[in-house]
Amino acid sequence: MGSAVAAAAYATPVSAEIEAFDLPVEGALPPELCGDYIRNGPNPQPGSKPGHLFMGDGMLHGVRLANGRATAYRNRWVRTRQFVDHAPYIRMNGTLDLSVGSANTNIIAHGNRLLALVESSFPTEVTRDLATTGVYDFDGRLKAPFSAHPKTDPRTGELHGFGMQLRPGALSYHRIDAGGTLLESRNIPVRGVTMMHDFALTERYAIFMDLPVVFDTMLGLRGKFPYKWSDRYGARLGIVDRANPAAAVRWLDIEPCYVFHVFNAFEDGEQIVMDVVRYKELWRNGNDSFSPTTLHRFTIDLAAGRVSEATLDERSSEFPRIDERLTGSRHRYGYTVAVSATGEGARELRKHDLADGTSTEHSFGAGCVPGEAVFVPAGTGEDAGWLMCYVYDAALDRSSFVVLDASDITKPPVAVVPLPARVPLGFHGNWIAADATRS
Numbered sequence: 001m002g003s004a005v006a007a008a009a010y011a012t013p014v015s016a017e018i019e020a021f022d023l024p025v026e027g028a029l030p031p032e033l034c035g036d037y038i039r040n041g042p043n044p045q046p047g048s049k050p051g052h053l054f055m056g057d058g059m060l061h062g063v064r065l066a067n068g069r070a071t072a073y074r075n076r077w078v079r080t081r082q083f084v085d086h087a088p089y090i091r092m093n094g095t096l097d098l099s100v101g102s103a104n105t106n107i108i109a110h111g112n113r114l115l116a117l118v119e120s121s122f123p124t125e126v127t128r129d130l131a132t133t134g135v136y137d138f139d140g141r142l143k144a145p146f147s148a149h150p151k152t153d154p155r156t157g158e159l160h161g162f163g164m165q166l167r168p169g170a171l172s173y174h175r176i177d178a179g180g181t182l183l184e185s186r187n188i189p190v191r192g193v194t195m196m197h198d199f200a201l202t203e204r205y206a207i208f209m210d211l212p213v214v215f216d217t218m219l220g221l222r223g224k225f226p227y228k229w230s231d232r233y234g235a236r237l238g239i240v241d242r243a244n245p246a247a248a249v250r251w252l253d254i255e256p257c258y259v260f261h262v263f264n265a266f267e268d269g270e271q272i273v274m275d276v277v278r279y280k281e282l283w284r285n286g287n288d289s290f291s292p293t294t295l296h297r298f299t300i301d302l303a304a305g306r307v308s309e310a311t312l313d314e315r316s317s318e319f320p321r322i323d324e325r326l327t328g329s330r331h332r333y334g335y336t337v338a339v340s341a342t343g344e345g346a347r348e349l350r351k352h353d354l355a356d357g358t359s360t361e362h363s364f365g366a367g368c369v370p371g372e373a374v375f376v377p378a379g380t381g382e383d384a385g386w387l388m389c390y391v392y393d394a395a396l397d398r399s400s401f402v403v404l405d406a407s408d409i410t411k412p413p414v415a416v417v418p419l420p421a422r423v424p425l426g427f428h429g430n431w432i433a434a435d436a437t438r439s
Contacts, residue, residue: 010369010392011425013043013056017077020420023063023070027415029403030386031068032378035433036128037388037401038062039371040116041426042104043077053425054225057083058104058116060130061390061423063401066434070401070417076130078103078116089120096166098122098145099135105148106428109436110159111180119148119163119197128437138182144172148428149198149261154325158183160206164196166215171196173206173240188238188249195227195258200265200274202328207265207274207300208238210251211258213282229284231256237300237307239272252300252307258282263295263320263354266330272300275312275334275354277320292316293339295352313359316340317350319372319428323382333383335373335406349373349387351409362409364402367394371423375406376431383407386414388431390423399423 042056058078064071081087081100089100101121108115115123115136123146125133145163152159157178164171171188188208193215200207212233219226235256241247263275278296295313317336332355338348348361349370364370369392377385387404401417 010394010422011053014059014075014422014424015046016421017075018421019072019074021072023073023417023419025068025070025415025417027403027413029065029068029070029415029417030378033065033376033386033403033431034067035431035436036062036064037374037429037431038107038114038130039390039423039426039429040078040103040105040107041424042102043424043426045077045083054104055102056104058102058118058124059426060107060116060126061426061429062130063417063419073401073417073419073421074130075421075423076126076132078124078126079132080124081135098142099137104427106430107432108150108159108430109432110150110152110176111178112436112438113180114432114437117146117148117150120145122146128432138176138180141182142174142185144170144174144185146174147199150174150176151199151201151327152324153201154327154329155203160201162196162199162206162208164190164193166193171208173208184245186240186245188240192233194233197260198262200262202265202267202272204242204267205272206240206242207272208240208249209235209259210238211235212256213258219287225287227283227287229258229281237274237298239300239302250302250305252305254298254307255309256281257296259296261318261320263334264322264327264331266328268330270301270303272298272302273330274298274300275320275331277318277336290339293318295320295336312354312357313352315350321373321375323375323377323385325377326382331382333406335375335387335409337370337372346370349389349404349409351383351406360408360410362404364391368392369394370402371426372428373404374429374431381407390419390426392422392424397422 043059044056061075103116103124106117125136147161150161159176161174173186175184195213212230214230239250258279259276265274316339334352338346340346373387373389403415
């Protein structure tokens with residue numbers, strides 16, 4: 001099957017929820033991996049027409065590992081109010097109902113809860129078996145949308161997130177303690193409503209990206225994804241002092257671009273180094289396609305009040321991940337999915353050495369398309385651990401769960417778990433250790 005056909009089949013939603021137990025394993029699963037790999041993504045209900053990939057109902061796909069065995073696979077729609085009741089996000093009086101959303105972008109564990117996330121709304125709590133518990137608003141403390149890309153500070157255990165409010169346009173910066181209590185929601189004025197998907201965290205700072213993909217009401221009224229490129233908006237980074245809620249945000253201009261995803265950021269003296277996947281522009285002529293990317297570095301000089309920029313890798317890629325024990329600290333390695341500039345299904349995962357500028361690849365072969373790869377540590381070294389992801393095989397129209405040795409991804413997989421169904425194109429997932437949640 002040609003790669004373009006493979007990509008089209010991979011993107012097609014699945015129509016059934018299934019459950020399977022005692023899955024076959026090719027190779028040997030590391031016995032210390034006990035828990036669940038769960039990935040989220042848009043998967044519209046049969047008969048629904050969401051209008052854009054980003055608007056489909058969330059579906060979770062999970063593989064459970066225990067003692068060297070793959071004990072179960074299941075997929076489940078997140079049964080949000082949007083899914084069950086078709087509840088409107090915009091009420092009749094024009095206000096937003098933040099309890100309505102697709103919950104289709106990410107899934108995290110924090111404070112003994114498992115939360116499915118989308119950036120427009122409140123989180124949705126689910127169980128380890130992927131059953132939906134319901135909307136979670138941190139016991140009524142959350143009053144604004146919550147990010148699909150919160151970050152845990154490994155030094156404190158705190159969870160940091162944000163939300164872009166549409167009415168009125170304002171950015172909310174949330175801080176949750178290690179036990180799951182929302183401690184603070186800081187309002188940050190912004191000059192417009194933009195699609196802010198990710199941010200960066202260092203030991204002392206949070207860095208927000210105010211970029212020129214802007215909200216467009218008319219697109220929304222036509223049933224389209226309501227964002228488009230603006231040549232007038234400009235681009236800037238906002239540096240927030242985490243320790244001083246009263247301090248003004250420092251906004252520093254950068255070249256116009258768009259960033260969905262951040263690798264990581266760290267402090268280097270009076271500079272902040274921030275590595276991202278950068279689009280030169282996005283959705284200038286409609287939002288049904290995506291432009292090529294580069295790996296990019298912003299170096300923020302706090303003393304001089306300016307940002308310098310450099311390209312780290314010109315090859316197109318997406319879904320950057322690191323060893324998250326290093327969130328906010330100096331990193332060396334990162335992992336991405338290769339993205340074809342033609343839009344066809346890419347077949348490679350890449351491991352980037354961001355210190356010396358080299359990379360290695362793992363190719364899954366013709367017609368095989370990997371998703372985002374999650375790093376799971378297995379030692380103290382930065383790349384001592386495992387990479388895990390779903391890989392779609394067009395020849396079989398099936399998917400597999402694959403584990404690679406992160407220290408050398410050129411080697412054959414450590415283990416491959418053939419799944420009983422196809423896992424379609426999706427977004428983000430995480431490894432949820434067996435003791436990370438209460439249910």
